[in-house]
Amino acid sequence: MNAYLHTLTSILVIACVILLVVMLRKRGVLHQENGILFSQLVIQVTLPALIFDALSRSTFEWQYILLFLYMFISEMILLVIAWIFGKILQLERSQMGSFLLASAFGSSALLGYPLIMELFPGNVTALTEGTFVSEFGVGLPLFTVGVMVAIHYGQEQQTKRALFSSAFLFFKSPIFIAIVTGLLWSFSPLGTTGIFLTPLFEALHIIAKANTFLVALTVGVLLSFSSLHSIMWLALVTIVIKLIISPLLVYLPASMMSLEPWQLQVLLLEAAMPSAMLSVVLAKRYGCDAKLAAKLVFITLTGSLFTVSFMIGL
Numbered sequence: 001m002n003a004y005l006h007t008l009t010s011i012l013v014i015a016c017v018i019l020l021v022v023m024l025r026k027r028g029v030l031h032q033e034n035g036i037l038f039s040q041l042v043i044q045v046t047l048p049a050l051i052f053d054a055l056s057r058s059t060f061e062w063q064y065i066l067l068f069l070y071m072f073i074s075e076m077i078l079l080v081i082a083w084i085f086g087k088i089l090q091l092e093r094s095q096m097g098s099f100l101l102a103s104a105f106g107s108s109a110l111l112g113y114p115l116i117m118e119l120f121p122g123n124v125t126a127l128t129e130g131t132f133v134s135e136f137g138v139g140l141p142l143f144t145v146g147v148m149v150a151i152h153y154g155q156e157q158q159t160k161r162a163l164f165s166s167a168f169l170f171f172k173s174p175i176f177i178a179i180v181t182g183l184l185w186s187f188s189p190l191g192t193t194g195i196f197l198t199p200l201f202e203a204l205h206i207i208a209k210a211n212t213f214l215v216a217l218t219v220g221v222l223l224s225f226s227s228l229h230s231i232m233w234l235a236l237v238t239i240v241i242k243l244i245i246s247p248l249l250v251y252l253p254a255s256m257m258s259l260e261p262w263q264l265q266v267l268l269l270e271a272a273m274p275s276a277m278l279s280v281v282l283a284k285r286y287g288c289d290a291k292l293a294a295k296l297v298f299i300t301l302t303g304s305l306f307t308v309s310f311m312i313g314l
Contacts, residue, residue: 094288098296106270280293
């Protein structure tokens, strides 16, 4: 199976799961109100388990810091670009939060891992680098800056004191605790195997594997195809920012550095992924426009069927 076909298959599988949930909602099996429960389970249980499981098993390499900086800086630039367009389009606060999340952060772990494994079979270094770029270059900014964006725009206009209070909510959240403990564990000599550790990490891994399905459930129960014409320009801007500008922001400076060709391609592919489905969960949890986020995520997921194949060819 070639790289494009593998990517196409991965994207179509996720899209089909989301559409199945939409159908179940229309048949009355699921309801939009269930989105609150699903998003809470993700934020409080499966996502912290996924973060801790991934970070605690990771091996930190100092040379990956440059790759992290490429991704982090590009995401911050994307946030600024999206914010400017959001002001031009005169978005409401809740809409702005969802738009920023969908424009800046991608589904690198969900789609990036399988694609890297297909492109570089047997290349452990490539997969390790992809894992680092995904968890640190994409995951950490989403779980820190992204959460703060969702908290800020999900609430009414705030004073500086209220803004700091909102930011403090993140630092006592299960997500932040999972990031800190996962990083500390990765540097410790404890490992992940042993008479008590092996079953513990196996249980964590099982919980973490449920994250993708719960996120898809959240997107599906909130996704509606009505009034798509009303967000046509917003959707187009999101596609351009996330699927075109994002990979180019990484590719242009990285291509001038002394990176191996496969390193450049890993960076490019991670940056070219569609909007993170977790942005819908964050939008729902913290009061942004979750229905808008679901639409933007599904639109970029569909659009990536065409743009990712072009990025693979660079």
